[in-house]
Amino acid sequence: MPAQTDPSHSDGALVMRARNGDRQAFGELVSRHQRRVWLVCRQYLGADDADAATQDSLVKAYTSLSSFDGRSAFTTWLTRIAINTCLDALRRRRREGFRIEEPDDREGESPLERVSDVGAGPEDRAIQRQAVSRLVACERQLPDRQREIFRLRFYAELELEEIAEALGVHVGTVKTQLHRAVHRMRRELGDVR
Amino acid sequence: MRGHLDNHEIAAAVAGLPLDEPATEHLAGCLSCNRQVTALQRLTIERRRQMADEAPDWQTQQEQILSRLGDSPAPRSARRWMRPALAAAAVVAIAVGVGLLQQPNGVGPSQEIAVEEILAEADALLEDDSIPGFEIIDPRIEDPQAYVGNGVS
Secondary structure, three states: OOOOOHHHHOOOHHHHHHHHHHHHHHHHHHHHHHHHHHHHHHHOOHHHHHHHHHHHHHHHHOHHHOOOOOOOOHHHHHHHHHHHHHHHHHHHHHHOOOOOOOOOOOOOOHHHHHOOOOOOHHHHHHHHHHHHHHHHHHHOOOHHHHHHHHHHHHOOOOOOOHHHHHOOOOOOHHHHHHHHHHHHHHHHHHHOO | OOOOOOOHHHHHHHHHHOOOHHHHHHHOOOOHHHHHHHHHHHHHHHHHHHHOOOOOOOHHHHHHHHHOOOOOOOOOHHHHHHHHHHHHHHHHHHHHHHHHHHHOOOOOHHHHHHHHHHHHHHHHOOOOOOOOOOOOOHHHHHOOHHHHOOOOO
Protein backbone atom coordinates (compact mmCIF):
# COMPACT_ATOMS: atom_id res chain seq x y z
CA MET A 1 0.00 0.00 0.00
CA PRO A 2 1.41 3.37 -0.93
CA ALA A 3 2.50 5.42 2.04
CA GLN A 4 -0.29 7.63 3.24
CA THR A 5 2.26 10.33 3.93
CA ASP A 6 2.79 10.65 0.17
CA PRO A 7 0.56 13.63 -0.75
CA SER A 8 -0.48 11.98 -4.01
CA HIS A 9 -1.86 9.07 -1.98
CA SER A 10 -3.38 11.06 0.84
CA ASP A 11 -7.06 10.67 1.61
CA GLY A 12 -7.65 14.08 0.10
CA ALA A 13 -5.99 13.14 -3.18
CA LEU A 14 -7.93 9.89 -3.36
CA VAL A 15 -11.18 11.73 -2.67
CA MET A 16 -10.47 14.11 -5.55
CA ARG A 17 -9.85 11.22 -7.91
CA ALA A 18 -12.87 9.29 -6.68
CA ARG A 19 -15.04 12.37 -7.22
CA ASN A 20 -14.07 12.22 -10.87
CA GLY A 21 -15.28 8.64 -11.05
CA ASP A 22 -12.01 6.84 -10.31
CA ARG A 23 -13.36 3.66 -8.74
CA GLN A 24 -9.87 2.38 -8.00
CA ALA A 25 -9.18 5.43 -5.87
CA PHE A 26 -12.38 4.83 -3.95
CA GLY A 27 -11.39 1.19 -3.58
CA GLU A 28 -8.20 2.36 -1.90
CA LEU A 29 -10.23 4.54 0.47
CA VAL A 30 -12.44 1.57 1.29
CA SER A 31 -9.40 -0.58 2.01
CA ARG A 32 -7.98 2.05 4.35
CA HIS A 33 -11.12 2.80 6.31
CA GLN A 34 -13.43 -0.19 6.22
CA ARG A 35 -12.14 -1.69 9.49
CA ARG A 36 -12.56 1.56 11.32
CA VAL A 37 -16.05 2.08 9.93
CA TRP A 38 -16.98 -1.47 10.89
CA LEU A 39 -15.70 -0.91 14.44
CA VAL A 40 -17.83 2.21 14.73
CA CYS A 41 -20.90 0.39 13.37
CA ARG A 42 -20.24 -2.52 15.71
CA GLN A 43 -20.74 -0.21 18.67
CA TYR A 44 -24.34 0.32 17.62
CA LEU A 45 -25.26 -2.97 15.96
CA GLY A 46 -24.53 -6.70 16.11
CA ALA A 47 -21.78 -8.17 13.96
CA ASP A 48 -23.90 -9.06 10.91
CA ASP A 49 -25.81 -5.80 10.94
CA ALA A 50 -22.53 -3.94 11.39
CA ASP A 51 -21.25 -5.50 8.16
CA ALA A 52 -24.36 -4.36 6.28
CA ALA A 53 -24.18 -0.90 7.84
CA THR A 54 -20.51 -0.62 6.94
CA GLN A 55 -21.28 -1.34 3.31
CA ASP A 56 -24.21 1.07 3.32
CA SER A 57 -22.04 3.76 4.91
CA LEU A 58 -19.25 3.45 2.38
CA VAL A 59 -21.64 3.41 -0.57
CA LYS A 60 -23.31 6.53 0.85
CA ALA A 61 -19.90 8.11 1.24
CA TYR A 62 -19.18 7.45 -2.43
CA THR A 63 -22.41 9.05 -3.64
CA SER A 64 -21.91 11.97 -1.24
CA LEU A 65 -18.26 12.67 -2.02
CA SER A 66 -19.24 15.95 -3.64
CA SER A 67 -20.43 17.19 -0.25
CA PHE A 68 -17.12 16.51 1.50
CA ASP A 69 -15.62 19.96 1.80
CA GLY A 70 -12.40 19.05 3.62
CA ARG A 71 -13.16 21.17 6.70
CA SER A 72 -12.99 18.03 8.82
CA ALA A 73 -10.78 15.00 8.33
CA PHE A 74 -12.11 12.42 5.91
CA THR A 75 -12.14 9.84 8.69
CA THR A 76 -14.32 12.09 10.85
CA TRP A 77 -16.72 12.71 7.96
CA LEU A 78 -16.90 8.98 7.36
CA THR A 79 -17.49 8.31 11.06
CA ARG A 80 -20.44 10.68 11.05
CA ILE A 81 -21.96 8.89 8.05
CA ALA A 82 -21.46 5.53 9.76
CA ILE A 83 -23.12 6.68 12.99
CA ASN A 84 -26.11 8.15 11.13
CA THR A 85 -26.46 4.95 9.11
CA CYS A 86 -26.49 2.90 12.30
CA LEU A 87 -29.02 5.17 14.00
CA ASP A 88 -31.29 4.86 10.95
CA ALA A 89 -30.98 1.07 11.16
CA LEU A 90 -31.81 1.12 14.87
CA ARG A 91 -34.89 3.27 14.28
CA ARG A 92 -36.05 0.82 11.60
CA ARG A 93 -35.55 -2.10 13.95
CA ARG A 94 -37.45 -0.35 16.69
CA ARG A 95 -40.36 0.30 14.35
CA GLU A 96 -40.35 -3.35 13.36
CA GLY A 97 -40.40 -4.39 17.02
CA PHE A 98 -36.98 -6.09 16.91
CA ARG A 99 -35.51 -6.69 20.37
CA ILE A 100 -31.84 -6.91 21.22
CA GLU A 101 -30.93 -9.77 23.56
CA GLU A 102 -29.26 -8.82 26.82
CA PRO A 103 -26.19 -10.80 27.91
CA ASP A 104 -26.61 -12.77 31.15
CA ASP A 105 -25.61 -11.08 34.36
CA ARG A 106 -23.27 -12.91 36.67
CA GLU A 107 -23.20 -12.74 40.46
CA GLY A 108 -20.18 -12.96 42.63
CA GLU A 109 -16.59 -12.02 42.06
CA SER A 110 -15.76 -8.72 40.46
CA PRO A 111 -15.04 -9.21 36.75
CA LEU A 112 -12.15 -6.83 37.10
CA GLU A 113 -10.39 -9.40 39.26
CA ARG A 114 -10.96 -12.19 36.75
CA VAL A 115 -9.08 -10.84 33.81
CA SER A 116 -5.59 -12.24 33.83
CA ASP A 117 -2.51 -10.47 32.59
CA VAL A 118 -1.36 -13.48 30.62
CA GLY A 119 -3.48 -15.12 27.92
CA ALA A 120 -3.25 -18.64 29.36
CA GLY A 121 -5.23 -21.84 28.84
CA PRO A 122 -8.88 -22.55 28.09
CA GLU A 123 -9.96 -22.06 31.68
CA ASP A 124 -8.48 -18.58 31.79
CA ARG A 125 -10.13 -17.77 28.49
CA ALA A 126 -13.47 -18.91 29.82
CA ILE A 127 -13.03 -16.74 32.88
CA GLN A 128 -12.15 -13.79 30.68
CA ARG A 129 -15.24 -14.35 28.54
CA GLN A 130 -17.43 -14.31 31.63
CA ALA A 131 -15.77 -11.13 32.84
CA VAL A 132 -16.36 -9.48 29.49
CA SER A 133 -20.00 -10.58 29.55
CA ARG A 134 -20.35 -8.79 32.85
CA LEU A 135 -18.66 -5.74 31.33
CA VAL A 136 -21.16 -5.73 28.47
CA ALA A 137 -24.07 -6.07 30.89
CA CYS A 138 -22.83 -3.08 32.87
CA GLU A 139 -22.39 -1.07 29.69
CA ARG A 140 -26.06 -1.58 28.85
CA GLN A 141 -26.98 0.03 32.17
CA LEU A 142 -25.21 3.24 31.25
CA PRO A 143 -27.27 6.20 30.01
CA ASP A 144 -27.39 6.16 26.21
CA ARG A 145 -24.90 8.97 25.58
CA GLN A 146 -22.41 7.67 28.13
CA ARG A 147 -22.59 4.19 26.65
CA GLU A 148 -22.16 5.52 23.14
CA ILE A 149 -19.11 7.58 24.06
CA PHE A 150 -17.62 4.78 26.17
CA ARG A 151 -17.85 2.35 23.26
CA LEU A 152 -16.57 4.78 20.64
CA ARG A 153 -13.59 5.55 22.88
CA PHE A 154 -12.63 2.10 24.08
CA TYR A 155 -13.72 -0.15 21.24
CA ALA A 156 -13.68 2.00 18.11
CA GLU A 157 -10.64 3.79 19.62
CA LEU A 158 -11.68 7.21 18.42
CA GLU A 159 -9.95 10.31 19.73
CA LEU A 160 -12.01 12.57 21.97
CA GLU A 161 -12.07 15.37 19.40
CA GLU A 162 -13.28 13.00 16.72
CA ILE A 163 -16.05 11.68 18.94
CA ALA A 164 -17.09 15.25 19.67
CA GLU A 165 -17.19 16.20 16.01
CA ALA A 166 -18.97 13.02 14.93
CA LEU A 167 -21.65 13.45 17.59
CA GLY A 168 -21.91 17.18 17.15
CA VAL A 169 -21.07 18.01 20.76
CA HIS A 170 -18.35 19.94 22.52
CA VAL A 171 -15.22 17.98 23.40
CA GLY A 172 -15.72 18.99 27.02
CA THR A 173 -19.04 17.16 26.96
CA VAL A 174 -17.31 14.05 25.66
CA LYS A 175 -14.72 14.19 28.43
CA THR A 176 -17.36 14.64 31.11
CA GLN A 177 -19.58 11.86 29.80
CA LEU A 178 -16.64 9.52 29.37
CA HIS A 179 -15.40 10.20 32.88
CA ARG A 180 -18.85 9.53 34.32
CA ALA A 181 -19.19 6.35 32.28
CA VAL A 182 -15.89 4.97 33.48
CA HIS A 183 -16.60 5.91 37.07
CA ARG A 184 -19.96 4.20 36.95
CA MET A 185 -18.57 1.11 35.21
CA ARG A 186 -15.92 0.72 37.88
CA ARG A 187 -18.54 1.05 40.58
CA GLU A 188 -20.86 -1.48 38.93
CA LEU A 189 -18.04 -3.92 38.25
CA GLY A 190 -16.95 -3.76 41.88
CA ASP A 191 -13.52 -2.20 41.70
CA VAL A 192 -14.12 1.02 43.57
CA ARG A 193 -12.29 2.00 46.78
CA MET B 1 3.92 13.24 49.08
CA ARG B 2 0.35 12.69 48.05
CA GLY B 3 -1.67 9.57 48.77
CA HIS B 4 -3.41 7.15 46.46
CA LEU B 5 -5.53 8.37 43.59
CA ASP B 6 -9.21 8.77 44.41
CA ASN B 7 -11.92 7.10 42.35
CA HIS B 8 -12.44 10.11 40.10
CA GLU B 9 -8.75 10.32 39.33
CA ILE B 10 -8.61 6.62 38.57
CA ALA B 11 -11.63 6.98 36.28
CA ALA B 12 -9.87 9.85 34.51
CA ALA B 13 -6.72 7.77 34.12
CA VAL B 14 -8.69 4.83 32.74
CA ALA B 15 -10.38 7.14 30.22
CA GLY B 16 -7.04 8.58 29.14
CA LEU B 17 -7.96 12.04 30.44
CA PRO B 18 -5.22 14.30 31.78
CA LEU B 19 -4.32 14.21 35.46
CA ASP B 20 -2.58 16.91 37.43
CA GLU B 21 1.15 16.54 37.94
CA PRO B 22 1.09 15.12 41.50
CA ALA B 23 -1.43 12.46 40.44
CA THR B 24 0.59 11.61 37.35
CA GLU B 25 3.75 11.26 39.39
CA HIS B 26 2.01 9.10 41.97
CA LEU B 27 0.54 6.83 39.31
CA ALA B 28 3.97 6.34 37.75
CA GLY B 29 5.24 4.81 40.97
CA CYS B 30 2.26 3.16 42.67
CA LEU B 31 1.51 -0.47 41.81
CA SER B 32 -1.83 -0.43 43.61
CA CYS B 33 -3.17 2.56 41.71
CA ASN B 34 -1.78 1.22 38.46
CA ARG B 35 -3.61 -2.03 39.04
CA GLN B 36 -6.81 -0.08 39.60
CA VAL B 37 -6.32 1.77 36.33
CA THR B 38 -5.35 -1.20 34.21
CA ALA B 39 -8.05 -3.57 35.51
CA LEU B 40 -10.90 -2.03 33.48
CA GLN B 41 -8.57 -1.30 30.59
CA ARG B 42 -7.68 -4.99 30.32
CA LEU B 43 -11.35 -5.90 30.21
CA THR B 44 -12.00 -3.45 27.40
CA ILE B 45 -8.97 -4.77 25.51
CA GLU B 46 -10.38 -8.28 25.79
CA ARG B 47 -13.79 -7.04 24.63
CA ARG B 48 -12.15 -5.35 21.66
CA ARG B 49 -10.35 -8.57 20.83
CA GLN B 50 -13.66 -10.43 20.89
CA MET B 51 -15.14 -7.89 18.50
CA ALA B 52 -12.19 -8.25 16.17
CA ASP B 53 -12.95 -11.99 16.00
CA GLU B 54 -16.40 -11.11 14.67
CA ALA B 55 -15.05 -8.97 11.86
CA PRO B 56 -16.07 -9.88 8.30
CA ASP B 57 -13.67 -10.87 5.55
CA TRP B 58 -12.37 -7.50 4.46
CA GLN B 59 -11.60 -8.47 0.88
CA THR B 60 -15.12 -9.84 0.40
CA GLN B 61 -16.63 -6.75 1.96
CA GLN B 62 -14.61 -4.47 -0.28
CA GLU B 63 -15.70 -6.38 -3.37
CA GLN B 64 -19.34 -6.17 -2.30
CA ILE B 65 -19.06 -2.42 -1.75
CA LEU B 66 -17.41 -1.79 -5.10
CA SER B 67 -19.93 -3.97 -6.93
CA ARG B 68 -22.73 -1.88 -5.41
CA LEU B 69 -21.16 1.27 -6.80
CA GLY B 70 -22.10 0.07 -10.24
CA ASP B 71 -25.72 0.91 -9.39
CA SER B 72 -24.83 4.21 -7.73
CA PRO B 73 -24.64 7.51 -9.57
CA ALA B 74 -21.10 8.78 -9.97
CA PRO B 75 -20.33 11.54 -7.50
CA ARG B 76 -20.47 14.93 -9.17
CA SER B 77 -19.52 18.32 -7.90
CA ALA B 78 -22.66 19.76 -6.32
CA ARG B 79 -21.63 23.17 -7.67
CA ARG B 80 -21.43 21.89 -11.23
CA TRP B 81 -25.04 20.89 -11.55
CA MET B 82 -26.24 23.72 -9.37
CA ARG B 83 -24.69 26.52 -11.39
CA PRO B 84 -26.83 26.14 -14.51
CA ALA B 85 -29.89 25.89 -12.28
CA LEU B 86 -28.84 28.95 -10.32
CA ALA B 87 -28.00 30.83 -13.48
CA ALA B 88 -31.44 30.04 -14.86
CA ALA B 89 -32.98 31.17 -11.60
CA ALA B 90 -30.99 34.38 -11.81
CA VAL B 91 -32.32 34.99 -15.35
CA VAL B 92 -35.88 34.47 -14.12
CA ALA B 93 -35.26 36.82 -11.23
CA ILE B 94 -33.88 39.43 -13.64
CA ALA B 95 -36.92 39.03 -15.85
CA VAL B 96 -39.21 39.51 -12.88
CA GLY B 97 -37.20 42.52 -11.81
CA VAL B 98 -37.40 44.03 -15.30
CA GLY B 99 -41.11 43.34 -15.33
CA LEU B 100 -41.45 45.27 -12.13
CA LEU B 101 -39.54 48.16 -13.66
CA GLN B 102 -42.00 48.27 -16.52
CA GLN B 103 -45.03 48.65 -14.25
CA PRO B 104 -47.19 51.61 -15.34
CA ASN B 105 -47.09 53.11 -11.91
CA GLY B 106 -43.34 53.42 -12.18
CA VAL B 107 -40.58 52.10 -10.07
CA GLY B 108 -38.73 53.56 -7.15
CA PRO B 109 -35.03 53.60 -6.37
CA SER B 110 -35.31 50.49 -4.16
CA GLN B 111 -36.56 48.36 -7.07
CA GLU B 112 -33.83 49.67 -9.38
CA ILE B 113 -31.28 48.70 -6.79
CA ALA B 114 -32.82 45.23 -6.54
CA VAL B 115 -32.33 44.71 -10.29
CA GLU B 116 -28.70 45.81 -10.02
CA GLU B 117 -28.18 43.37 -7.20
CA ILE B 118 -29.70 40.56 -9.20
CA LEU B 119 -27.46 41.34 -12.16
CA ALA B 120 -24.42 41.52 -9.90
CA GLU B 121 -25.25 38.15 -8.38
CA ALA B 122 -25.71 36.61 -11.80
CA ASP B 123 -22.35 38.02 -12.90
CA ALA B 124 -20.67 36.66 -9.79
CA LEU B 125 -22.24 33.29 -10.37
CA LEU B 126 -21.05 33.11 -13.95
CA GLU B 127 -17.56 34.47 -13.56
CA ASP B 128 -16.18 31.36 -11.82
CA ASP B 129 -15.43 28.05 -13.48
CA SER B 130 -17.13 27.49 -16.74
CA ILE B 131 -20.63 26.17 -16.60
CA PRO B 132 -21.37 23.25 -18.86
CA GLY B 133 -23.42 24.53 -21.77
CA PHE B 134 -22.43 28.12 -21.10
CA GLU B 135 -18.82 28.00 -22.31
CA ILE B 136 -17.76 30.67 -24.73
CA ILE B 137 -16.88 28.74 -27.88
CA ASP B 138 -15.20 31.61 -29.64
CA PRO B 139 -14.32 34.80 -27.73
CA ARG B 140 -14.76 36.78 -30.89
CA ILE B 141 -18.48 36.06 -30.81
CA GLU B 142 -18.68 38.51 -27.90
CA ASP B 143 -16.75 41.17 -29.76
CA PRO B 144 -18.34 42.17 -33.09
CA GLN B 145 -15.38 44.50 -33.76
CA ALA B 146 -13.18 41.43 -34.06
CA TYR B 147 -14.84 40.71 -37.42
CA VAL B 148 -14.41 44.16 -38.93
CA GLY B 149 -11.96 44.15 -41.82
CA ASN B 150 -10.94 40.55 -41.19
CA GLY B 151 -13.01 39.01 -43.90
CA VAL B 152 -13.92 36.34 -41.38
CA SER B 153 -17.33 34.90 -41.97
